[in-house]
Structure formats: structure tokens, C-alpha cells
Amino acid sequence: MTIKTRNPKESLIVNTDQVMINDLNNYNTLFGGVLMKKLDNNATLSARRHARVKECVTASTDSIDFLHPIHQTDSVCVESFVSYTGSKSMEIFCKVIAEDMISGERRMAATAFLTFVALDENKHPIKVPDLVPETEEERFLYESGKERAETRRIRRKHSQELTEIIGLEKPWEKGVEA
Template identity: 45%
Template sequence: MSEFKNRVTKKCIESKVIQTHRVLPSDLNHHQTLFGGNLMSWIDNTASISAARHSRGITVTASVDSLDFLHPLPSNHSVCIESYVSGVGKSSMEVFCKIMGEDLMTGERYLAATSFSTFVSMKSETNPTVVVPIIEPTTKEEKLVCSGYEKRHEKRLLNREFNEQFANVISYSAVWEE
């Protein structure tokens, strides 16, 4: 693609972020496991840092494309969220998050969730032309994750088209006004 000519390339590790949290009683749902909304907030925070590191500009969350809960996170376990940029467009970036749990008493670790989000780098006075760097995976995991970017990107474009049409039909008047 001609749009990728002369673009800077960065390795996935340059955008890598690791955040760790302890699941506290105030973080729990009625099942006594981490409330999903808390995890979503932590994921968005972690992923936003990866996007900013990669673009070195102002970024905003465009979408949370997938969040797959694989294992509950009980009280007193730790939650380690590892994120990095896994694909890029011209001004958009896909960020992958791997969420690992750890039983702090036994040391047992497990994959608790995975997530993909899309961020957009915004124009600003200091950055009037936004073109994010190309991403280069180096580890086996990064290569696997990044290899699926094109398919996920195509799916996002189809979803966006559907959502735009859907939004045109959805009523936003208050039910009490009808």
C-alpha cells in the first residue's frame, strides 16, 4: 500500500504496558468475583497508554471490539493486564489486551480474558497530520495476534456500516414523551 511508504516502524514491545491490580472486596459483583465493568475500565486505561505510546499523540477510544471473559477473578487474586498495539491503519490502532489472573496464595496463574480495542490518533496543534507508525511483531505471540489484524479490521468495517444504519432507525425520544 502506498500509504505505508516512508512510515516509521515500531515494534509491539515499544507500546507494551503492564498494569497489575488486586481484586478487593469493593471490586466484587454478587458472585464474589471481579465486576466486569471494573475490568473494562482497567482494560481501557491500559490500552489507552499503549495507543498513546505508539502514536505519541492524543488518542481516543473508538470501540471495544471484543472482550472475552474466560475465567472469573475472585477476591484477593491479582489481575495483570498486558497490552500492546497489534495493528494499524492510517490514524487508527488496534490494541490487544491479555488479562491474567493469579491466586496470590498459591501462585497459580491463568488467562482470565482477552480484548481488542480500536483507538484513533487525533489531530492537534502540535500534530496537524496524523499518520501512526507501522507495527512490527517480534515474538511468537505478537506474530500470532498481529496476523489476524486484517480479518478483524474487515469485520470492524462491516460492523461500523451496520451500526451507522442501525443508529438511523433507533428512536432516541424519551419513552415518557410518547
């Protein structure tokens, strides 16, 4: 079966929310963790839309760059789309735009790259459609995607090596004989 190609705009998800008081940290700005949840939710939908599957799993959160704080007077808009594909993985680019609801000023609050794997009904990774970028932004992200994918492979290998060195003992049981 041949998998057709898709362009990034076919996976575009846009979600805008207001900032609620319980989403604020002690600096009266949006908690980073609240934003991370919004990014993961959006990116999941972009991945599922691209692969047209029931289930996609987060393989990695490569980076989240917090550029400007988000305040309670702001709305927070998360845009996500597939920016690069491997054979079984999809890189999702997310941008976060904060808009002051009083003045109308908009600013880029954050950017992020997350990687997802599409799964079949047996929870096995499947091939995903190739990506054909169209706009200047899409082409820039796609052309730099191979380098980010290689960085992820190196980081994943390092993480696997690290798990062979670090222990699973409970800190309070170290040095205690069984």
C-alpha cells in the first residue's frame, strides 16, 4: 500500500485559551507545566491528523523555548503542525502566541519541537506519510529537520547508555542488605 504525501497545513491544529488564575505561578505568569500540557495535546492532534490513526504516542519533547512570559490578561494560542517526518516518526513544531486582550499586542511566547510515533491497532509503530512543505516557514523547518532528527538519535542513544549506569534502588534502601 502506497502512503500518500501530505503538506504541513493538513496537520495544522490551532487552539486558543484564556489564562485562568489557577494556571498562574507565584510570578503571576502561566506555569510552564500548564503550557507543556497544551503543547502535548495540540501536537498529538497534529500527529494523528497527519498519520490518520487512532493513536500516536509522544516519543520525545525535544525542546521548549520560553521566549516571553504569558500573563493572566493574555490569551494563549498554540499552533502546531508536522514539520518533518522519518519513516515511522513525526516531528511536530509548535508555536505559542500570547495576545494581551486589552491592548491587542501579540508576541511569540514559546516554540517547541515534539516527536511522535503513529501506532496501529496492535500498538506497533507504522509508516507515516511523507511531508511536502509549501511555505517558506515550512521549508525552513523541513530542511533543518534532518539535523534535529540526528540530534534526537544521539540523545536517545546517550539516554539508553545512561540507564545502564544509573540505579533503580530506592534512596532509603541504599547500603541496606536484603
